[in-house]
Amino acid sequence: MALGLTIEEAIARVRADLRMGAPVVLHVPGGAAALVVAVETLAQDRLDDLRAMGTPALAITARRAETLKARAYDGDLARLALPEGAGPAWLRAVADPEGDLRRPLKGPLVSLREGGAGLHRAALALCKQARILPAALVLESSEALARGREAGLSLLDVTRAGALLAAVSPLHEVVRARLPIAVSEAGQLHVFRPEDGGEEHYAIEIGQPDRAAPVLVRLHSACFTGDVLGSLKCDCGPQLRAALAQIGAEGAGVLLYLNQEGRGIGLANKMRAYSLQDQGFDTVEANHRLGFEDDERDFRIAAAILREMRFRAARLMTNNPAKVAMLEANGISVAERVPLKVGRSRHNEGYLATKAAKSGHLL
DSSP: OOOOOOHHHHHHHHHHHHHTOOOOEEEEEOEEEEEEEEEEEHHHHHHHHHHOOOOOEEEHHHHHHHHTTTTTSSEEEEEEEEOTOHHHHHHHHOOOOGTTSSSSSOOOOOEEEOOOOOHOOOOOOOEHHSSOSSSEEEEOOOHHHHHHHHTTOEEHHHHHHHHHHSSSEEEEEEEEEEBTTTBBBSEEEEEEEEETSOEEEEEEEEEEEOTTOOEEEEEEEEIIIITTOSSSSSHHHHHHHHHHHHHHHHHHHEEEOOOOHHHOHHHHHHHHHHHHHTOOOOOHHHHHHOOSOOOOOOOOOHHHHHHTTTEEEEEEOOHHHHHHHHHHTTTTEEEEOOOOOOOOOTTTHHHHHHHHHHHHHOO
């Protein structure tokens, strides 16, 4: 039936529900099913309803489990038993490291090892995509599907959704328009929208770059604090302005503005990471304590946009070899890496040192 949801639409709805605190149902046809709610947005009444149906487990990433000294028997995640009487505040204290140094003992934390973790893994992936803390309460139950349908909850077949959760959604240009900017009056803004309902991404094209030659290009991840507010904690704002100035000076090129704030964890989680940095952790350690990897960005998006714009080779403005490797692996030849070393100050010396030492940036 054409009015029914596609699997992409079902994923988008589930992400939105988790952000709002609504439970969802994840299931394998003919197999396991679970009611899932994100810890960050969990309310007491919904926790009570879940407990009335059974004993939910708390799923956290292995990164967060490492901070809490909990065993991650499932490799990339840990399933924790929920102590009797534990409420939303306790769950959020386990998920959010903000109070770790003040209240380091949250246990004893008992890790579960029996049964499968497929639904828990899908729940954490969806939380990450929703840009909330990667922690979810998961209640596996034979009644989950029926109760979910009865309550009008969103249902997601994880067998069908599995490959899509790890893939880059196809992107399509929805509009382009002339946009004179400070560095060049010959500017044009392209807006690309993914099919899965995720964030839009932008391409600022200057001049008329030759599609048959390597294009001067900058992959710039959105940074509200640096690009808009002029934050001194990072070098993002200066890199954005320097890249645009260089493209403008050469008369042709492209800057891709990718909505992957905070290395792909979202602005709220980025601010949580900043708070942890104020406690003495570096940027990588802060991400790990939150339950994220060093860098959650996906530069396959950039390769897809460049291909859509009919570019096949680039002169890439970056200090990050991982960007070069990702473009090369996804069909965009990198003819030259163009360094972009700007924005160093006393406020971001530690941040830049960590990028060089732990993330391989050539600074």
